[in-house]
Amino acid sequence: MSTPALCIRGLRKAFPKVLAVDGVDLEVARGEVFGLLGPNGAGKTTTLEIIEGLTTADAGEIEILGLTWGRQGQEIRSRIGVQLQSTSLFNKITPREALDLYGSYYPRRRNTQELLELVQLVEKADAYHITLSGGQMQRLALALALVNDPELVFLDEPTTGLDPQARRSLWDVVRRMKGEGRTVVLTTHYMDEAEALCDRLAIMDRGQVIATGTPASLIAELAIPSVVELTFEGTAPDPAPFAGRLGQPVERRADLWEIPTPDPKALLPRLLEAAEGAAIPFQQVHIRRATLEDVFLHRTGRSLRE
Amino acid sequence: MMLWRQFASEWRLYSRDRVAMFWTFAFPVLLLLGFGTIFKDDSGPKLAVVRVQSPVPTAIDGALDKALTDLQLKVLTLSKSEAETRWSKGETAAQLEPLGSGGGEGYRLRLNSYLMAQAGATAGLVNQAWLVAQARLNGAPEPNRIPVQVESPGHKRSTNYASFLLPGLLGLNLVSMGLFSVGMVNVSYREKGKFRRLAVTPLPKWIFLLGQVLHRLTVTVIQAAILLLVGRLAFGIQNQGSFLNLLFIMTLGTGCFMAFGFALSGFAETSEGYAAISNLVFFPLMFLSGVYFTLDSAPAWLQHTVAFLPLSPFLRALRAVFNDGAGLTGHGFGLLIVVGWALAAFALAVRRFRWA
Structure with missing residues (x-):
């Protein structure tokens, strides 16, 4: 148990037109839920696929459960569970059959019925794969990732495209995995998901890890625990003149202005006075805690969703 | 055990695709009935x-x-x-x-x-x-003419066109199954990412490939059995040779041409690409096999090359057993060529096969 679940050094992968992974180092301890957070195209999926053995890296070292791909590939495969970003199965296979079949590839396997119950697919157990909804397909993919009772589970964007309720139920399954002592590595571009699920995070952008830590420590490092938001009807006006008047940076995002501050209580009266003086037509004022979104914005100058 | 599961699962999924399954089995039967009936007249088409x-x-x-x-x-x-x-x-x-x-x-x-x-x-x-x-x-006496008789060459006990057609159908069926259906299915599965999910499991590639081969082999055997039964009921055609020899030759052929399909599927990224590549192999194989015309007047190097292609020795052996009741002894070298191609193609297939 002393070796980490996953240890990566200097991982690099270039595709003909893009440097997808540019020197990534990661270490994931056993039993933790580790998140790779970043916008689309940050290199999360490529990193994961290299770890899973689907893509070969140009350079770098990977140790998975103390094993390496070169000689111990089969043992790695039998001890990890993988959910791909899109799991394409044979159209006319049922969840029960898929779990039985994929389970048969492993030396150790979990009971199919138990897995169906875990991901709440008992009612759809005998329906053809093509007839399942997006959420049901994702839950089946999750069950398939658990079919070999893996020590280490990789989930690539497990909740993308799901409705809020389906996301919550998937989160529950991930928490159950952690409860069972498994290590989970997941990618996401939802900051709320990363905050809700992950013990530790690596924030990725343009093929590089730009920050690592617990969600709380990453936010704390910002030293701006709060953000005051002014919302407008329609697109927010240019904040530059107002920022000058206020003597503090103001950022515009779609229909709102954001003013990061370590002390909202002190800012608020000044802000309202300045806004009234400049006749700013804002609708509402919100004060919120800083999030991972703000961490990303602060470090890259760009929003996660861009 | 793993192989058996793979094989059984191939069959289960295959049997659910009713349309594909129906045509796989019905098409050769329809061809046989159609052509057999059109050319039922023993004298064949007139000049x-x-x-x-x-x-x-x-x-x-x-x-x-x-x-x-x-x-x-x-x-x-x-x-x-x-x-x-x-x-x-x-x-x-x-x-x-x-x-x-x-x-x-x-x-x-x-x-x-x-x-x-x-x-x-x-x-x-x-x-x-x-x-x-x-x-x-x-008013002069009519000139004497040498009497003419039209016969199929070498098939002493076969009596009609359908009996000539049937082994050809058996053979071409399995060539097209190998080259087109198997290869195409694999390319399209890979294209849609269905293999990626298998790639992250410890399932060895060769078990997956062999499972498919065994599945298709049983499909071919069933297909052949149906054709033979229809041929017998509709045209009174009988297999003149031993069924064991027939099964042996068909197994070799299926293995060989499926291995071709697998090997070629390793070279194509998309279904469209595969269609082009497989035609590139299929048509020369067909035209140079002696099925459509003889190569007597072709240059010597071409004739020597062609002698080592797998399709014609395979069809020749099949016809010899089926129509003439021959044994395998005269076809040892021809069948060896088929085996050689099969092994080479399978080795290439395992080497080139990629999950993703």
């Missing part, structure tokens, strides 16, 4: 000659027409313009036309250079008819 009508028919014209019919030629009498239209479309193999206004000034026989086999045989018969017609007109 035909287009006869351009003389503007002013004479006695010699009448005598010639009668002689042509007596010699079993199918005579198609057309006006000059109709005959020219047909000729220019290239449908006519031989056209007999009078010089001048009537038969008195002689005839000319035009032969289509694209249809020389047919045209040449027709020319012989037309000239014989000409001699017969002249003799009859002059």
Whole structure:
């Protein structure tokens, strides 16, 4: 148990037109839920696929459960569970059959019925794969990732495209995995998901890890625990003149202005006075805690969703 | 055990695709019934000659027409313009036309250079008819003719066209199954990412491939059994050789051409690409196999190369067993060639096969 679940050094992968992974180092301890957070195209999926053995890296070292791909590939495969970003199965296979079949590839396997119950697919157990909804397909993919009772589970964007309720139920399954002592590595571009699920995070952008830590420590490092938001009807006006008047940076995002501050209580009266003086037509004022979104914005100058 | 599960699962998923399954089994049967019925007449298709009508028919014209019919030629009498239209479309193999206004000034026989086999045989018969017609007109005795009999070569106990067709259908079926269906399915699965999910499991590639081979092999055997049964019920065709030999040859062939399909699927990224690559292999294989024409006049190097292609030794062995009841002894070398190709292709397939 002393070796980490996953240890990566200097991982690099270039595709003909893009440097997808540019020197990534990661270490994931056993039993933790580790998140790779970043916008689309940050290199999360490529990193994961290299770890899973689907893509070969140009350079770098990977140790998975103390094993390496070169000689111990089969043992790695039998001890990890993988959910791909899109799991394409044979159209006319049922969840029960898929779990039985994929389970048969492993030396150790979990009971199919138990897995169906875990991901709440008992009612759809005998329906053809093509007839399942997006959420049901994702839950089946999750069950398939658990079919070999893996020590280490990789989930690539497990909740993308799901409705809020389906996301919550998937989160529950991930928490159950952690409860069972498994290590989970997941990618996401939802900051709320990363905050809700992950013990530790690596924030990725343009093929590089730009920050690592617990969600709380990453936010704390910002030293701006709060953000005051002014919302407008329609697109927010240019904040530059107002920022000058206020003597503090103001950022515009779609229909709102954001003013990061370590002390909202002190800012608020000044802000309202300045806004009234400049006749700013804002609708509402919100004060919120800083999030991972703000961490990303602060470090890259760009929003996660861009 | 793993292999058995893979095999069983292939069958289960296959059996759910009702449309594909129906056509796999029904198509060769329909072909056999169709062609077998069209060519049921044992004499086979007749030779035909287009006869351009003389503007002013004479006695010699009448005598010639009668002689042509007596010699079993199918005579198609057309006006000059109709005959020219047909000729220019290239449908006519031989056209007999009078010089001048009537038969008195002689005839000319035009032969289509694209249809020389047919045209040449027709020319012989037309000239014989000409001699017969002249003799009859002059009251002279008819010239003696060497009797002609039409037979299929080498198939001493087979009696009709369907029995010639059936082994060919068995063979081509399995070639197209290997080259087209197996390879195409694998490429499209890879294209849609269905193999990626398998790639992250410890399932060895060779078990996956072998599971598919075994599945397709059983499909082929069932297909063959259905064809043989229909052939027997509808046309009274019987396998003249041993069923074990037949099974052996078919197994070799299935293995060989499926391995081709697998190997080729390793070279194509998309289904469209695969269609192009497989045709690139299929057509030369077909044309150079001696199925459609003989290569007697081809350059020697080509003939030597062709002798080592797998399709013709395979079809030859299949026909020999099925139609002539031969054993395998005479076909050892040919079958060895098939085995050689099968092994080479399978090795290439395992090497080139990629999950993603």
